[in-house]
Amino acid sequence: MDAYQNQMKLLIHNLLFMILEPLDVTQEEMNWVISAHDSQSVLQLNSYPSCPNPSRAVGLASHTDSLLLTILNQCGIDGLEIFVEGLGWRRVPSIEGALVVNLGDLLHIFSNAKFPAVTHRAMVNQSEHRISVAYFHGPPVESRVAPSSKFQKPCFKSLLVKEYLSLKYKHFFEALSLIRA
Secondary structure (H helix, E strand, O other): OHHHHHHHHHHHHHHHHHHHHHHOOOHHHHHHHHOOOOOEEEEEEEEEOOOOOHHHOOOEEEEOOOOOEEEEEOOOOOOEEEEEOOOEEEEOOOOOOOOEEEEOHHHHHHOOOOOOOOOEEEOOOOOOOEEEEEEEEEOOOOOEEOOOOOOOOOOEOOEEHHHHHHHHHHHHHHHHHHOEO
């Protein structure tokens, strides 16, 4: 498990650097986003047993991830769906050896909504027990999150990460709208 988590940390670092480089963020902001020191990293194993009537069950209800990025290994069995505006729910096929990257709420805030958080859900299937492995990454809870200083007109207010997480817990999908500038 430690080796997997170390590889995920390295991957997250590289992905965040590539995602944020075009935004021309300050070095201090880049350090905040990619810092491994005191960051929140969680490895979560998900189990979705087969279901005789999958159209009447959901493995995990629709949501956006709260932190910066999530790396998901679908482990070879479909079940992840994303919501595409104007098209509805779309299946994300499980591709052997591929990982899925979900952008989270904190990246949405930091990028001033240039990189929107992805609404997604997990579905069960009729014939196979599905396992997925999610690696969540975010900044320290005591740090502040706000749109990058490079944006002239911030869409969101600055607040502590732990304050945002509390809002998300209480208000779920409305959390981002509650911190609009």
